[in-house]
Amino acid sequence: MQQEVVLALLAKEPSHGYQLRARLREALGPLGDAMNDGQVYVTLARLERAGQVTSARAAGTPDRPDRKTYALTADGQQRVAEWLAEVSWPKPDLAEFHLKLLAAAAAGLADPLGIIDAQRRELLRRLRDAGRAAMAEPDGSEAALLLEGVVLRLQADLRWLEACERSWTGRKVRP
Amino acid sequence: MNADPESMVRARGLRKEYGKEESLIRAVDRVDLDVEAGETVAVMGPSGCGKSTLLHLLGGLDRATAGELWLAGRRIDRMSERGMAALRRDAVGFVFQAFHLMDELTAAENIELPVLLAGRSPRAARRRAAELLERVDLADRARHLPSQLSGGQRQRVAIARALANRPQVVLADEPTGNLDSEATLDVLRLFESLHEAGQTLVIVTHDSRIAATADRLIAMRDGAFIDETRLTGGTSGRLGALLNLDS
Numbered sequence: 001m002q003q004e005v006v007l008a009l010l011a012k013e014p015s016h017g018y019q020l021r022a023r024l025r026e027a028l029g030p031l032g033d034a035m036n037d038g039q040v041y042v043t044l045a046r047l048e049r050a051g052q053v054t055s056a057r058a059a060g061t062p063d064r065p066d067r068k069t070y071a072l073t074a075d076g077q078q079r080v081a082e083w084l085a086e087v088s089w090p091k092p093d094l095a096e097f098h099l100k101l102l103a104a105a106a107a108g109l110a111d112p113l114g115i116i117d118a119q120r121r122e123l124l125r126r127l128r129d130a131g132r133a134a135m136a137e138p139d140g141s142e143a144a145l146l147l148e149g150v151v152l153r154l155q156a157d158l159r160w161l162e163a164c165e166r167s168w169t170g171r172k173v174r175p
Numbered sequence: 176m177n178a179d180p181e182s183m184v185r186a187r188g189l190r191k192e193y194g195k196e197e198s199l200i201r202a203v204d205r206v207d208l209d210v211e212a213g214e215t216v217a218v219m220g221p222s223g224c225g226k227s228t229l230l231h232l233l234g235g236l237d238r239a240t241a242g243e244l245w246l247a248g249r250r251i252d253r254m255s256e257r258g259m260a261a262l263r264r265d266a267v268g269f270v271f272q273a274f275h276l277m278d279e280l281t282a283a284e285n286i287e288l289p290v291l292l293a294g295r296s297p298r299a300a301r302r303r304a305a306e307l308l309e310r311v312d313l314a315d316r317a318r319h320l321p322s323q324l325s326g327g328q329r330q331r332v333a334i335a336r337a338l339a340n341r342p343q344v345v346l347a348d349e350p351t352g353n354l355d356s357e358a359t360l361d362v363l364r365l366f367e368s369l370h371e372a373g374q375t376l377v378i379v380t381h382d383s384r385i386a387a388t389a390d391r392l393i394a395m396r397d398g399a400f401i402d403e404t405r406l407t408g409g410t411s412g413r414l415g416a417l418l419n420l421d422s
Contacts, residue, residue, distance in 0.1 A: 031417065031418055117402060120402075120404070121404045124383070124386075124387050124392060124404055124406060125387075125404075125406055126417060127383060127384065127387035128387040128388065128406045129417070130417060131363070131384055131387050131388055132367075132388070134360065135360060135363055135364050135367060148356070150417050150418065151384055154383075155383050155384055158383045159383075
């Protein structure tokens with residue numbers, strides 16, 4: 001779990017770890033299923049050691065054991081502010097696939113069109129999974145917006161594969 | 176060639192040509208297709224690849240130049256005009272990109288029309304329309320004219336109309352082509368519920384998102400099928416693997 005995300009979730013008010021986890025589940029929906037429940041606690045512990053988070057133990061009751069409340073330190077607050085101001089965007093790694101096609105063709109090891117087909121099938125299955133997950137989300141769901149992004153991205157990748165297919169069709173590949 | 180007797184739609188060597196000699200265009204070129212009962216199949220390709228022509232052939236809106244075609248075990252490529260008209264009315268439901276509703280009829284009347292044309296009573300037609308409007312979640316829009324409905328609502332009325340005579344197959348041509356993303360999702364959810372109810376569905380589209388909702392996806396170029404992908408079974412990984420969340 002990215003440290004800045006956990007810090008930012010604490011920016012509004014101090015929280016228990018389980019509250020952060022629930023907040024993440026809501027925001028990510030089915031995409032958060034892969035997230036390990038322990039990850040939030042591991043991240044909190046690291047942030048505490050780095051002096052960006054402090055914790056206080058709240059007294060528990062017999063049916064609810066002691067629970068730690070986490071809060072941001074001044075350092076933590078500054079890191080959140082820097083993170084929000086930072087412009088970053090994930091970079092898709094298209095070069096690897098591009099070079100795979102070139103290498104396969106040059107060495108005569110595999111048909112680039114076969115590689116493109118296999119890749120397209122995988123992306124279409126992912127698109128189906130993401131599309132179905134989006135359909136299953138209720139109106140106003142936060143996760144639906146995230147799923148929309150996943151769907152649009154996969155569609156863009158599929159369009160690039162079409163361009164690859166057009167380019168490699170009819171190109172001379174060493175036998 | 177062996178054809179699966181279970182097929183709801185079956186085509187062998189289907190061909191549609193326009194023009195002559197030099198200017199001959201093969202809009203559909205030797206297509207073999209089997210769609211099982213209850214299956215959703217998407218045919219995907221760029222505009223002009225022949226997918227709409229193929230859909231028109233399958234639904235009896237147009238006749239093939241050559242090839243054999245069956246619907247629910249009935250050979251239809253050699254059917255009389257009368258037979259074709261009855262087939263389009265009773266056995267096939269069409270959904271078009273531009274909806275094609277009758278502008279002067281209300282939502283309910285648009286759905287009643289094919290039921291009446293099939294020779295059933297006005298009472299039966301009204302009952303069927305009410306039932307279908309309920310199903311597409313537009314019971315409160317029964318008396319609205321198409322012009323008073325949003326694009327997504329019009330397409331849902333069109334889908335209800337397509338279902339009016341309990342067709343054996345629903346054929347949809349770019350059904351979400353004129354819709355925004357929210358209305359698209361509504362239409363896809365509706366198709367999904369039809370699929371769950373066992374409706375056979377053939378969708379032609381250029382949109383990978385729509386195509387990916389099918390059980391099976393066929394890629395079409397220059398009138399011919401070039402690739403087929405079975406989409407059921409899903410990815411091996413969890414949805415979260417679509418993002419880098421588990422790192």
